[in-house]
Amino acid sequence: MSERLVGLPVSSPLLVLAMVLLALALLPATVRVIRGPTVPDRVIALDLMASLVVGLLLLLGAVLRSLAIVDIALVLALIAFLSTVAFASLVERRTRE
Amino acid sequence: MKETLTGLVAVAGAAFMLIASVGILRMPDFYLRMQAAAKAGTLGILCIVVATGATLGSLSALLHAFLASLFFLLTTPIAAHLLGRAAYLSGIRPRVLEDELAGRYHPATHALGSDRAPDAPETRSAGAS
Amino acid sequence: MYAFFLNVLLALIWTLAVGRFTFHQLVLGFLLGFVVVTILEPLWGTNVxxxxxxxxxxxxxxxxxxxxxxxxxxxxxxxxxxxxxxxxxxxxxxxxxxxxxxxxxxxxxxxxxxxxxxxxxxxxxxxxxxxxxxxxxxxxxxxxxxxxxxxxxxxxx
Incomplete structure (x- = not known):
């Protein structure tokens, strides 16, 4: 593992390995989003993808020693939760009408 | 030493999330996919939050980590519960040995009985199958 | 439940009194607050x-x-x-x-x-x-x- 990542010092190769694993995890979730077959299936896959990106941002913040990136991750987590709740209420309302 | 330990925690968390993602692809029906995604995913993200807090080490980072864990512990159950209910109401049938929820919802009002479908005032019985 | 919040509050006050908001001080404050709450709890009639x-x-x-x-x-x-x-x-x-x-x-x-x-x-x-x-x-x-x-x-x- 190289000592520098995009010109910045890398603190621990293990953190970078974790980021690689998270990036790989985006693939199967993407396949599920494309394949469906129903809307809720896609919503949980998208929710998991949002969590994965949150994890990536957290680790990026750890690697770059930047608390600002951690804040971005938390905001993204908040938005992901809100969108999941909105999707759920949309799906449920549609069945009632 | 401490760096290796936090690194290992981060890798374990990432591995759990990878497994959750594979689970979401492999599981045969919606409810099983949800189980695989929501739970292993939560454990994974908690591990990563802890590892990040420990790596940054400052007090405000630890506070961030604590609040973030609390946030994930509170929101994951709510999202899972809402989605599960919405999916069931929208007519996605689970692949199960036995479904004790089947037929217990009142089709129009979505009132839920404890041992049989509840009687409700006569309304049009459209909507949920 | 109220007793627990009181205990946390006492821990926070302890860190303010010491003037150093660190993890160790927070734990110490919680332990001291625990002693105070258990002694004072019979005053409002419960002991659980x-x-x-x-x-x-x-x-x-x-x-x-x-x-x-x-x-x-x-x-x-x-x-x-x-x-x-x-x-x-x-x-x-x-x-x-x-x-x-x-x-x-x-x-x-x-x-x-x-x-x-x-x-x-x-x-x-x-x-x-x-x-x-x-x-x-x-x-x-x-x-x-x-x-x-x-x-x-x-x-x-």
Missing amino acids: YRRRLWRGLAFVAFFAWEILLSSLRIAYDVVTPRLRAQPRIVAYPLRARTDTEITLFANVLALTPGTLPLDVSTDRRVLYVHVMYAQDKEAVLQELERSLERRLLEVLR
Whole structure:
């Protein structure tokens, strides 16, 4: 593992390995989003993808020693939760009408 | 030493999330996919939050980590519960040995009985199958 | 519950008094606050805080262990080619009565891998739970009652 990542010092190769694993995890979730077959299936896959990106941002913040990136991750987590709740209420309302 | 330990925690968390993602692809029906995604995913993200807090080490980072864990512990159950209910109401049938929820919802009002479908005032019985 | 918040408040006041907001000072403040609360508690007529705090800690430890164990089980199931899950939706008769108790119990179930609460009946007597490994229905119901709900209610009541 190289000592520098995009010109910045890398603190621990293990953190970078974790980021690689998270990036790989985006693939199967993407396949599920494309394949469906129903809307809720896609919503949980998208929710998991949002969590994965949150994890990536957290680790990026750890690697770059930047608390600002951690804040971005938390905001993204908040938005992901809100969108999941909105999707759920949309799906449920549609069945009632 | 401490760096290796936090690194290992981060890798374990990432591995759990990878497994959750594979689970979401492999599981045969919606409810099983949800189980695989929501739970292993939560454990994974908690591990990563802890590892990040420990790596940054400052007090405000630890506070961030604590609040973030609390946030994930509170929101994951709510999202899972809402989605599960919405999916069931929208007519996605689970692949199960036995479904004790089947037929217990009142089709129009979505009132839920404890041992049989509840009687409700006569309304049009459209909507949920 | 109020006693616990009072204890946390005392811990925060301790860190203010010392003037150093560090993790160690926070723990020390909590321990000192614990002593104060247990001594003062009989003044407002109850004497359960010590027992409850202990049970709460025991529950958190048990819960963390349970999450880890069943996560590993599901992970194993996902990674190996054969699918062992035998899911079932059970109607679980609730012993929890108040809204707080039912909400907390449902949250605990949602966080435990392998169980997913779907809905509570309108009269709040039954919780419908999707269980992943449920070949034996009676065993599942008993497991939920004995290991999770009873422990949770012991902390709350």
